[in-house]
Amino acid sequence: VRPGIPLVEKLGRIFTAVSGSVPAQLDVDVRGEITAHDVSVWKLVALKGLFTDVVEDAVTYVNAPVLAEQRGCVVRLVTDPDSGDFRNVTTLRGTLADGSVVSVSGTLTGPKMVEKLVGVNGYDLEVPLSDHMLVFEYSDRPGVIGAVGRILGDAGINIGGMQVSRQDDRAIGVLNVDSAVPAAMAAELSEVIEAKTFSVIGLQ
Numbered sequence: 001v002r003p004g005i006p007l008v009e010k011l012g013r014i015f016t017a018v019s020g021s022v023p024a025q026l027d028v029d030v031r032g033e034i035t036a037h038d039v040s041v042w043k044l045v046a047l048k049g050l051f052t053d054v055v056e057d058a059v060t061y062v063n064a065p066v067l068a069e070q071r072g073c074v075v076r077l078v079t080d081p082d083s084g085d086f087r088n089v090t091t092l093r094g095t096l097a098d099g100s101v102v103s104v105s106g107t108l109t110g111p112k113m114v115e116k117l118v119g120v121n122g123y124d125l126e127v128p129l130s131d132h133m134l135v136f137e138y139s140d141r142p143g144v145i146g147a148v149g150r151i152l153g154d155a156g157i158n159i160g161g162m163q164v165s166r167q168d169d170r171a172i173g174v175l176n177v178d179s180a181v182p183a184a185m186a187a188e189l190s191e192v193i194e195a196k197t198f199s200v201i202g203l204q
Contacts, residue, residue, distance in 0.1 A: 001034065001037050001038070001039055001041065001042075003108060003113050004034065004039075004042070004088070004090065004108060005041070005042070005045050006115070007090065007106050007107075007108060007115045007129075008028075008042045008045040008046050008049065008090055008092075008106075009045050009046070009048055009049035009052075010049060010106070010115065010129055010203050011046065011049060011090060011092050011104050011105075011106045012045070012046045012047065012048065012049020012050040012051075012052070012092060013049045013050070013052055013053055013201070013202075013203060014049075014104045014106075014117065014133075014135075014201055014203075015046075015049070015050060015092045015094060015102060015104050016049075016050055016051075016052075016053055016054060017053070017135070017199045017200065017201045017202075018102055018104060018120060018121070018135060018197070018199045018201075019094060019096060019102040020199075021096055021097065022050065022051075022054060022068075022071045022073050023073055023094025023095055023096050023102070024072060024073065024074070024094075024095055024096065024097055025073070025074045025075075025076070025094065025095045026046065026047075026050065026068075026073060026074070026075045026076070026092060026093070026094045027075075027076050027077075027078050027091075027092070027093040027094070028042050028043050028046045028075065028076070028077050028078065028090070028091075028092060029078045029079075029080075029090065029091040029092075029093055030042060030077070030078070030079045030080075030088075030090050031079070031080045031081070031082060031083035031084070031088065031089050031090075031091075032081065032082075032083030032086065032087050032088030032089060033081070033083070033087055033088055034088040035079040035080065035081050036081070039077070039079065040077060042077070042090065043075050043076075043077050044061045044064055044065065045061075046075070046092055047064035047065060047067070047068050047073075047075060048060065048061060048064045050064075050068075050073075050092075051064055051067045051068075053202075054067075055067060086107045086109070086118065087107075088107055088108065089105055089106070089107045089118060089119075090105065090106055090107070091103055091104070091105040091119065092104050092105075102121060103119065103120070103121055103122065104117065104119065104120055104121075105117070105118050105119030105120075106118060106129070114128055115128065115129040116128050116129065117129060117133075117174065120135060120172055120174070121137070121172070122167070123165040123167060123172040124165055125163055125165050125172070125174055126163070127161065127163050127174045127176065128161065128176065129203060130160060130161070130176040130177075130203070131202065131203050131204040132176070132177045132178065132179060132180050132181065132201070132202060132203075132204070133174065133175065133176055133177065133200075133201040133203070134148075134173070134174070134175040134177060134181060134186075134189075134198070134199070134200060134201070135172065135173070135174050135175075135197075135198075135199045135201060136148075136172070136173050136189070136190065136193065136195045136197060136198040136199065137170060137171070137172045137195060137196040137197045138170070138171060138172075138173070138193050138194065138195045138196060139169060139170060139171075139194065139196075140166055140168075140169050140170055140171040144171075144173070144193045145162070145164065145173060147189075147192050147193055148173070148175070148189055148192075148193060151185065151188060151189055151192065152175075152177065152181070152185075152189075155185060157177050157178065157179050157181060158177065158178040158179070159175055159176070159177055159178075160176040160177060160178050161175070161176035162174070162175045162176070170196070180200075180202060181200050183200070186198060186200045
C-alpha cells in the first residue's frame with residue numbers, strides 16, 4: 001500500500017486543479033490486486049492532496065477530514081479486485097455542487113513504479129506525472145497542439161511530453177512542461193484554442 005500513497009495524494013491535487021472546486025462527494029475508487037490489502041488510508045491521503053492547494057495552512061492527515069467536513073465534502077472508499085487494463089488503478093471521482101462529475105485516474109507501472117495519469121473525465125491516457133502539467137479539453141481540429149506549442153515556445157517553456165486522447169469531436173491534451181506556466185499565459189492559451197476547460201497543475 002505504501003508506494004501508492006504519494007500517487008494518491010498527487011491525484012488529489014490534480015483533481016482540485018481540474019475541477020476548480022471542492023466536491024460535495026468524493027469517491028476514492030481503488031481497483032486491482034491492491035484491494036487485497038487495507039487501503040482505507042487512501043481516503044485520508046486523497047483528502048490531503050485535495051486540500052493542499054486550496055487552503056493556506058499546512059494540510060495533514062489529522063486536519064484533512066476536518067477541512068472536508070467544514071466544506072460539506074463526503075468521502076467514500078470503493079474497492080474492486082477487477083482493474084481492467086492495469087494491475088492496480090485508483091480513480092478519484094467527485095460530484096461538484098452543480099451536479100457535474102470530475103474524475104482523475106492514476107497507477108504505478110513497471111519495476112520503477114512510475115507514477116502515471118491514466119484517465120481524466122473518461123478520456124483514456126497514459127502520461128507520467130511531472131512537476132508541471134497542462135490539461136485541456138477542446139474541440140478536435142487541426143492546429144490546436146501547434147498553437148499551444150508556439151505560445152509556450154515563444155515564452156521559453158519546453159514541452160517534455162504530450163499525449164492527446166479523443167472522443168468523437170472532442171479531445172483532451174495533457175502536456176508535461178519543464179517550468180511553471182503563469183496564469184496569464186494559461187488564460188491566453190485557453191482563449192486561443194477555445195478550450196472547454198484548461199487546467200494548470202503544479203506538483204512540485
